[in-house]
């Protein structure tokens with residue numbers, strides 16, 4: 624029988640710090656992880672692995688508190704059974720089959736129906752048809768899914784994954800994303816780390832950005848972007864008369880630079896995207912206060928920011 628949990632919130636960090644000797648790996652992090660998929664984004668050495676290990680209860684934080692369903696996860700079997708960590712580097716014993724590996728974990732966890740639980744977990748990760756083959760012959764994606772099956776065998780409500788997409792090809796990546804989305808749709812909280820931004824952008828509804836042990840930013844992709852409206856943006860514009868449009872825009876304070884590309888496109892760098900958007904419309908309409916020498920209207924075909932990926936948001940945060 625499962626004892627009632629103290630809280631329905633999967634994971635809360637309150638002023639959590641952790642250091643190894645002189646190295647501060649995690650520095651005063653406060654964050655809440657809700658059901659669904661949360662991305663933990665940061666470059667190598669940012670402290671992601673340490674934070675995941677703290678969430679899994681593998682060690683006690685040097686400062687602050689970690690709460691998993693309202694309780695400390697350290698040496699807490701009542702919580703331990705609800706949390707699974709899939710480490711980045713975990714050697715799978717090559718001679719074992721995927722089924723034997725997942726069953727071994729089910730046995731270690733003391734599950735009553737070891738075979739049934741392993742079968743269900745292998746089905747969840749779509750490894751049931753190859754489950755009796757030796758792990759040694761598996762692709763990286765199959766190994767990752769076997770590790771995930773071992774983590775899911777206890778039906779955890781919080782799954783922590785350290786760089787689960789590392790080394791996967793695009794097809795395997797997509798498959799892994801779909802598996803995690805399916806678990807999230809069942810109400811499981813998934814916290815996954817990555818240093819590759821597109822992976823997180825595609826799958827996580829919320830992102831925690833870690834830099835040098837600190838939480839640099841959090842929110843969804845759009846919120847993160849909005850927080851940084853003052854950073855330089857590049858916008859590609861296609862219009863009926865780009866040369867005239869460029870002439871109308873070039874002297875404006877919000878415009879840092881213009882590169883005309885062929886006859887119908889140009890790239891504009893701006894420090895203030897909101898002001899620029901208003902200015903662009905006025906300039907296209909021929910409003911002379913926007914610097915237009917002639918007032919002929921120009922048709923805008925397409926206005927696309929070229930640097931809206933998380934890669935740029937992240938680069939901005941790192942360089943700040």
Ligand SMILES: Nc1ncnc2c1ncn2[C@@H]1O[C@H](COP(=O)(O)OP(=O)(O)OP(=O)(O)O)[C@@H](O)[C@H]1O
Nearest residue numbers: 643646647648665666667668669670671672673674
């Ligand atoms: N066991 C340890 N002993 C000493 N220092 C450590 C230990 N584990 C991590 N560190 C240091 O703590 C900092 C954070 O490391 P951590 O592994 O948590 O970061 P990460 O974001 O997961 O990076 P990576 O993706 O490279 O593992 C780094 O400076 C690292 O060198």
